Amino acid sequence: MARKTKADALKTRQHLLDVAITLFAKNGVSTTTLADIADAAGMTRGAIYWHFDSKVSLFNEIWNIQSCIALEIRRKLKIQNPDNDLKLLREIIIETLKFISTDRRQHELLQILYHTCEFNGEMYSEREIRERYWFNRERMKKLLRNCISKGQIPVNTNVELAITIIHGYLSGIVKNWLMQPENLNLYEQAPDVVDSLIAMLTKSA
Template identity: 40%
Template sequence: MARKTKEDALETRSQLLDAAEKVFFEKGFGQTSLVDIAEAAALTRGAIYWHFKNKADLFEAMADRIRLPLESLVEACAEPQEADPLGKLREFWIQTLREITRNPRKRRVLTILFFKCELNSEARQLEIRRQAGHLQYVQHIEQCLQNAVNKNQLPASLHIHQAAIANHALISGLISNWLFLPASFELSSYAETMIDNYIFMLKHSPHLQTEATQATEDVYR
């Protein structure tokens, strides 16, 4: 019986997350109430509070469901024993972009995150989480790029931090622009070219080398 109860609880939680995804997508975070979500799930507010502390907690759980299994690739490429960290990074970036075009849930949740998550006082917890996620992503990419430098796949003089920031701008920019206007370009077919252009820049752009960066900073001091 206990097993059945646990299964029921997991089913109810999933039902609430499905409903939250639908309502947040339609109304945005700020305009959505827990009553809206409970009604969409055909459940009570009590069921929500059994599983989640508040609306922000429910939102975070919804967003957690789209974490890509591919993220294990970016973790693996930071390991010292990884023989091809740059190749793993390339695969991660390309598949991340293509997965968004194939997976409706990821598209909906990312649309909510980019365009329907108003940063008001109620969303402060979400803002903090997004800031932490931004920093964590950049740090992971820095570790992977450094590993690629150590394996002689990238120049030893590469400005690691600037390269990681440029990558975040590229990936988030491609995703947000495509979600905003999917008809403007084919994200899935452009993914490989965009990523290969970025990697070419890492290998050959003089402006991403530490010496060149320092010289540029000196000019503007």
């Protein structure tokens, strides 16, 4: 019986997080209250305060439970070729964009990250969330250095600058797609989007 009670509590907690994600994405984080979440979840306010003592703790928990998209995609890739890191990088980004374009939950999470949250106080910052969930500089740095060592991108590539450019390029694509998805078929055009990025990386100085 105790196990069932614990399982029920975990199920309730997850339901509250799911509802919060949808409301945050739709209405904004600052304007959504814990009472709004409880009402939308069909629960009492006491139930939500049992699991979360504040909206900040709920918001941070949303990101604590998310896996890094790129790592999840990398595990699922059929092609694993350690001798061609540039090809691996290309495939990871393409599959990531395709995944984002077809998964409702990822769409909501990125909507929160880029459009409906005013980061402040003890909330995780946009940078922290991005590094944890969407774009990790250290992993990208390792891939780019491998590409340089294998002659796949120019040896004089400024890795830190390249990472900044890659992030700016991909963030811009995703932000604009979230605002006006009718202007870009992200799933179909993901290879073209990424090949344009790869072309910039491989261009000789």
